[in-house]
Amino acid sequence: MVNPKPDLGGATSRGVVLDLIRTRGPISRVQLATATGFTQATISNVVRQLTTEGLVVESGEKKYTGGKPRVMLTLNPRSRYALGIQLGADSTTYVVIDVRGDVVGRVREHGLRDALPGDVVPLLADRAADLLETLAIPRSVVVGVGVAAPGPLDLDGGSIVGAPTMDAWRGFPVRDAVQEALGLPTVLDNDATCAAVGEFWGGSTAESLAHCTVYMGAGIGAGIVVGGSVYRGASSNTGEIGQLRTRTPTGAVGTIEDVAAPRAVAAAARAAIQAGRATSIRLKPGDDPFDAFSSVAVAAAHGDGLARELIAESAEYLADAVLALADILDVDSVVLAGPSFAVAGPLYLLAIQHRLATEFSARQQHPVQAALSQHVVDAAAVGAATLVLQRELAPRSFAIGRFAVE
Template identity: 60%
Template structure:
């Protein structure tokens, strides 16, 4: 099957697979109760999924006084998805099974100033090696999810604008990777992919309105409503870092909370003689410097802790705005910038939402760190193509 062929999947098939994936082991009777579908419709969908190798009947049974109910479970290795996170500094590649679990992963040097055609060739080679190392047949791979930074043109499969990868602007990225690998490719942004990865993993099961705040070089928001991605008019939703905050230090969220901002404030503080254990990079690399600040913060350095706390409070302002605007019931922090000091950011965001969430009298918001913090976009990219193939949903706001 291809990604295009998946669009012919029936809604009942997708609903059944979603429920088995997140609630297994589960019986046919329970599936009928949860979906509202008839027993005949459930039997037909289950039989089709078993024939495709996606579901299996387990040895487990439930007893309710009558005939024992056979329990169903997912066969995770029946299908796999590949995820590629294209970045200026690093390219992350993952192979995930149908349950969203990472089977294998790899990294390549970043794409910042390299020739796009050379990078695509390297990615294709590395993906082949990844499959060979995991002993996974290419026939089991449903496709490649590809995430890239900046504003995207999903119809053309290209990057429209990117601060960190200007050489890639307008390059037919999706089609080039399809030709290089022979596999269908879905292009999306990192925050959206990270959000659907959280949904596919089952960590936010039951969430009606979810947002993943993704912080790498920039800050974005991926939005999933009822299991479907919200995309807006051009599939460029969620540039949270561009949101402007007003106050004594007015600026955008990225100007105030992003890794560049934290690194710059650390360098200024050290240049003025502030005592600290922070060790900044000799070439003023903002991402290495941010990591140095985060590392010092979790080890108790006072200056570093203040810098991360300041960044976290600005991010909490943005998170609260999104939570109130969308009436969220779950929010996840993901991205490489949360790898070291994620717990400090988590506490700030959780405390702010607990204190000021507008519909708090009706419900709360689950706030947590991603299960795959650093590689959330790559894992989510694999989940994106798995969902499109196995349980496609209407993508909210997509033209």
């Protein structure tokens, strides 16, 4: 059975066909026409254009339906590439992905911390150029660069408005600076939004009606995809769940980040150790808070009592925020992504799964699937590169509809 023709959201026929071949291939021209409602002539013209550009190839596979066998089409994954750069106080990541969204190379370094943007951008350009050279990928097949950064952002101006963890970057025109340094088209977006887009493009949440990706690096945010389209709000600064107000253990009013983010967990660990709590956690006086959090996460993964207590407390606060977002948006899918979930992610996931299963307001109507990202640490960088691919190859909103192909 074939679903009705989907809402194409202003997409070009080229973009719709490329999306279908990417997500449903190998697929025949007849199946493309049936799924989209386009005429056979339109499909033939679009496929001819895509094959001429090298984006689509005939797979060699044929589908026999009783008459003339249908030639199947598939994406040529190495025909184009995109570069993603994930900026953060905790880490900086560079990835290169192919058209299918598969990561073909990555480099990860320490975060920006208090580094000045004018000093950092030339280094970003050098690292990115080195990665492309190492992978033997010519610039001619790189469609552009996506930069993921913590919010709030000014997407029109291409700058970071005021990320608490990267104060030195406030107002800096990062998008234009990276574009000038690398000489490639550049887009800037929120790290959580990028991570959510990457999950959708990669197919793990493509069937979700209302999805959020919860991203935890130095801070905490959420990228929201509803009906296949990114929900951006009035200024493209949605999902700042780290700024939700809550009561801290002392009874004071704070934010979710004040009690659940890596810096808070690291501070609580230091206080507990100084108070004489027995633990295998070893923190040095000069440890960066993100390195300290990693030590706590590793200890928790190995069963240390104090470490598990600290991670569990952080996870419960985060679950409060996720549950609130799930109730407001009536989501059916949640994915956890970001460097801070690299080690202790399964512990956070269990807490969030339990809360959603027992307290989500619409649980009698449908469950909420919760999982770790397929690219936990690199999710924002992969998503940033995905944004470039989508903009350059299939410009449209992210709604590709519920195509059903016989």
